[in-house]
Amino acid sequence: MPSERDIEKELWWVHKRSELLSLADQHLNAYVYDLNTVAQKAGDIQSLGAVDRTLYAVKANFNADIIRTLADAGVDFDCVSPGEVRMVRDVLSDDCESRILFTPNFAPRDEYEWALREGLRVTIDNLYPLKHWPEVFGDQEIFVRIDPDYGAGHHEHVITAGVNSKFGVSIDEIDELVTLVNSAGSRVVGIHAHSGSGILEPQNWQSVATVLAEVAGRFPDVRSLDLGGGIGVPDRRGVPGFDLATLDELLGKVKAEYPDYALWLEPGRYLVSQAGVLIAHVTQTKEKGGHCYVGVSTGLNSLIRPALYDAYHEIVNLTQLDVKATETVTVVGPICETGDRFGTERALPPSNEGDVVLIANTGAYGYVMSSRYNLRDIPEEITI
Numbered sequence: 096m097p098s099e100r101d102i103e104k105e106l107w108w109v110h111k112r113s114e115l116l117s118l119a120d121q122h123l124n125a126y127v128y129d130l131n132t133v134a135q136k137a138g139d140i141q142s143l144g145a146v147d148r149t150l151y152a153v154k155a156n157f158n159a160d161i162i163r164t165l166a167d168a169g170v171d172f173d174c175v176s177p178g179e180v181r182m183v184r185d186v187l188s189d190d191c192e193s194r195i196l197f198t199p200n201f202a203p204r205d206e207y208e209w210a211l212r213e214g215l216r217v218t219i220d221n222l223y224p225l226k227h228w229p230e231v232f233g234d235q236e237i238f239v240r241i242d243p244d245y246g247a248g249h250h251e252h253v254i255t256a257g258v259n260s261k262f263g264v265s266i267d268e269i270d271e272l273v274t275l276v277n278s279a280g281s282r283v284v285g286i287h288a289h290s291g292s293g294i295l296e297p298q299n300w301q302s303v304a305t306v307l308a309e310v311a312g313r314f315p316d317v318r319s320l321d322l323g324g325g326i327g328v329p330d331r332r333g334v335p336g337f338d339l340a341t342l343d344e345l346l347g348k349v350k351a352e353y354p355d356y357a358l359w360l361e362p363g364r365y366l367v368s369q370a371g372v373l374i375a376h377v378t379q380t381k382e383k384g385g386h387c388y389v390g391v392s393t394g395l396n397s398l399i400r401p402a403l404y405d406a407y408h409e410i411v412n413l414t415q416l417d418v419k420a421t422e423t424v425t426v427v428g429p430i431c432e433t434g435d436r437f438g439t440e441r442a443l444p445p446s447n448e449g450d451v452v453l454i455a456n457t458g459a460y461g462y463v464m465s466s467r468y469n470l471r472d473i474p475e476e477i478t479i
């Protein structure tokens with residue numbers, strides 16, 4: 096069992112503490128991304144023998160340096176909007192269409208027309224487009240997103256399969272899908288599913304792959320099974336990381352059973368979450384109703400995950416990293432919402448106005464979900 100000290104030694108932001116503190120001298124609030132960590136995470140996924148292609152879910156973080164780092168590592172891109180496609184194209188080059196999978200949901204007709212015109216591989220996740228606009232997909236190769244009928248995830252809002260989710264074509268609609276595809280004249284070349292986010296059990300992808308392989312048997316042109324993203328990242332120290340070796344082994348079994356299909360993964364969080372930290376400054380402290388509060392210079396406008404998903408993010412006082420944590424405090428921002436809390440009942444050393452506070456594992460779904468609520472500024476992004 097690694098000690099707390101051993102775990103701490105491995106954290107990039109502990110090694111780069113003085114660099115982060117000098118950045119904090121120049122920026123009240125900032126997201127800082129460590130590109131070595133991004134490259135290392137990409138290497139971990141790319142080394143899985145059973146995975147033929149990795150697409151980064153750009154929604155997790157569309158920072159240009161991150162996109163470039165992942166592209167250099169051989170990762171391709173899953174985009175859910177024309178804006179994300181434009182971002183990837185701006186960073187790479189105009190002829191990178193073959194590296195992009197376009198997976199919108201409930202998008203208007205003209206987005207599909209545009210994507211096909213641009214030569215992008217398109218995923219549909221509903222029968223509606225084939226039923227109402229078959230001419231758009233005639234003679235086209237498409238992917239179809241299936242709802243494998245069960246979902247998983249770290250919070251109900253991120254479970255993206257199963258009866259209560261808006262995503263995907265249900266298993267009991269497959270007969271109709273076959274009819275619609277044939278009458279439109281399209282060819283289904285890939286079957287896709289994304290069952291949820293923040294999943295720590297590797298068996299999830301084996302089950303998804305098995306469902307997709309069975310569905311794929313109904314479509315003679317299928318070459319790829321896209322098993323989606325969702326690979327979880329432990330949010331606390333001491334919790335073992337995702338077991339990629341077991342994932343590889345389980346997907347290897349799927350490949351042995353269905354050798355005709357290439358297996359794709361579409362991670363977002365896994366590639367970028369641990370690479371990012373949010374730094375801010377202590378503004379004020381307060382004791383009220385038996386609670387101690389530490390106020391910091393940005394709030395849920397910068398990082399909405401704790402308010403939206405009850406997400407846990409480690410919080411440290413970077414200025415006083417070596418000082419013993421003797422206080423139990425709630426860390427709050429300046430936004431006019433009671434939910435504007437980064438962490439409740441956290442152990443921290445006594446905080447002083449101006450101390451630098453670091454919120455860890457914020458490289459995914461952090462900056463990309465930020466807003467100007469209360470007309471507060473969005474933190475800058477800095478890559479190191």
Ligand SMILES: Cc1ncc(COP(=O)(O)O)c(C=O)c1O
Binds near residue numbers: 155289326362
């Ligand atoms: C279709 C699709 N693929 C991949 C992902 C990435 O998920 P994660 O960041 O949990 O890996 C998502 C997230 O919502 C998604 O909707």
